[in-house]
Amino acid sequence: MFNPPHTLAGPRHVAIIMDGNGRWAQARGRPRLFGHHAGARRVREVVEACPGLGVKYLTVFAFSTENWKRTQAEVAGLMSLFRRYIIKETQTLKENGIRVRFIGDRVRLDAKLTALMDTLEEETKDNDLVHLTVALNYGGRDEVARATKRLARDVAEGRLHPDDVDEETLPKYLDTRVLPDPDLVIRTSGEARISNFLLWQSAYSEYEFVDTLWPDFTAAEFEGLCRNFGGRERRFGAVPA
Structure with a gap:
């Protein structure tokens, strides 16, 4: 059952690098895929916690362009x-x-999977409690490169003047163009790097690197990180008043 929404001085958009599935499984003498299945169950638990924490947007990194x-x-x-x-x-x-959306390059994904992705997006398009975005065959550099190609095409075909291209223009061509930038990015498993995830969008995001492997990451830990966020002062380069 999904928790009812309430007001919390926390992040509106949380992005998660779900790392540690393989190591979690190997530590238990099981194949890496066993860890991925356990990690999938954690996604549901975190999604269910979002309304009660005031998290409207959740973006999860499921499969990167490098994971091939x-x-x-x-x-x-x-x-x-x-x-x-x-x-x-x-x-x-x-x-x-x-509401579910997928970001990333779908060209390399098989037709059955992309058809299921299309159907899920269509069937949930009218939902608005939580916007769940799944990054699948996604890479931040790849996203910016694809966005730049689309922008260049519009310039070449006269739909956009070169002088109008600025930092407000490019985001309109990104996979995430309908989403707000993430307020908080969480990475599990003890690694302290962003691994090509939401490079443009996370320019001013707050980061939390936690040691917990993703299959052990609970809704309670998620809540704690969201509450910690509420105590941070976000200045976006400005001097505090």
Whole structure:
């Protein structure tokens, strides 16, 4: 059951780099895919916690453009997991007011998966309780490169004047153009790097790097990080009053 929304002086948009699934599984003597399945269950728990914490937008990093370098078996297993997750969760997401979007380059994804992604986006398009964005075959540099190509095409075809291109223009071409920038970015597993995630959008985001492996990341820990955010002073380069 999804928690009812209430007012909390916390982040409106949280982005999460869900790291540590493979290590979590290997520490238990299980294959890496066992960890990915456990991690998928955590996504649901965090989504359910969002309304009660005032989190309107949640973006999760599911599969990067660099993850194709993993073994063929792991990649195939992950793609199968994504398909199964969408099929299993569509009705729950739809009934509980969750709008789902996918960002990333879909060209390399198989047709069955992209069809399921399209259907889930369509069936949840009228929902507004929480906006869940799944970054799938996503990379920040790749996103900016694709956005720049679209922008350049509009300039070449006369729909945009070169003098009108500024830092307000490019975001209109990004995958996230309908989303606010993340207020808080969380990375699990103890790694302190952003791994090519939301490079443009997170310019002024607050970051939390936690040691917890993603399958052990609980709604309670998520709530604690959101509450910690409420105590931060965000100046965006300005001097405090």
